[in-house]
Amino acid sequence: MRSDDELVAKLSVRLTEEIKNLPADGRDHELIVKIKGDYGNINLGTQNFEIHSGKQPPPRGSDRERECPQCGQPAWRYTKHCMHCDYDMHRHDELVAEEEAKIRKSETDRYLLKAFGVFAAIAATSFLIKDYLPESWRSWAIGVTVAAGD
Template sequence: MRIGDEDLVQALSASLTKEIGDLPDDGKDHELRIKIRGRGNNTHINLGTQTFEIRSGKEPPPLESDRARSCPQCGKSTWRYTQLCMHCDYNLHNHDQVEADHRAEQQAAQRRKETNTFLLKIFIVSASVAISGFSLKGYFPEALQHWVIGVSVVAGLLAFVILQATR
């Protein structure tokens, strides 16, 4: 397409929509003519011969089509990317957004649960190291007792920080 053809196609589409809406609803064949004015002598428009099939009723998508989906309200087959179900006018876009939000909330809750479980494990290990270090420091040689106390204090602080972070 040349530059500007997109605007021409949009204008033609809008004009066709209006003209088709004005056709009588008598079930007969009608000829539709559209006049297009050019801009001086330099304009050349060749849309070729186009045939448009207009159907008045709502038709469901073909069976097993990738363009079909089942309506969550009425269960009938409808078009995948339409906003409203063609059978019951259920708002499919709103339903899809609610479902996406619900899935995101569930995933976030699962991640929080996994994080809290991991932090609980670290807390238990840190608290155990701190308690064990202070309880058993007397059984270590004199030269290592300062190290045991230092490791116990660090483990206790880590356990305290994790406990405060989970509140």
């Protein structure tokens, strides 16, 4: 046998569906609820039913919430469009990821260029000073030149 709470919950869901199907013409519309079947002696009494619109924001502070980059309103984290301004958040995330990848590549290129400059300077310096070093150190200077030049 069903409990009163279960019936109220199912009725709330069904009413929400029916309200979504009403024409959006701004006029009053009547919904008639007929309950068929033998449910025994169930007294629903006076009930308040929660009717939700199709667009509910995520719970505040939850891991499913994010801020829309365009309007700043709370939106669902993994939804394609903002429920408030219809901004394409997936495209925004793609553009942000592309920009971050460009920045990382630029930083990597800059680091490699600096490393190349340091090694080139070491190779050039060791090559230029090899003639002024004692004979026993010249082979080391040539080795450093070759190693830094690779």
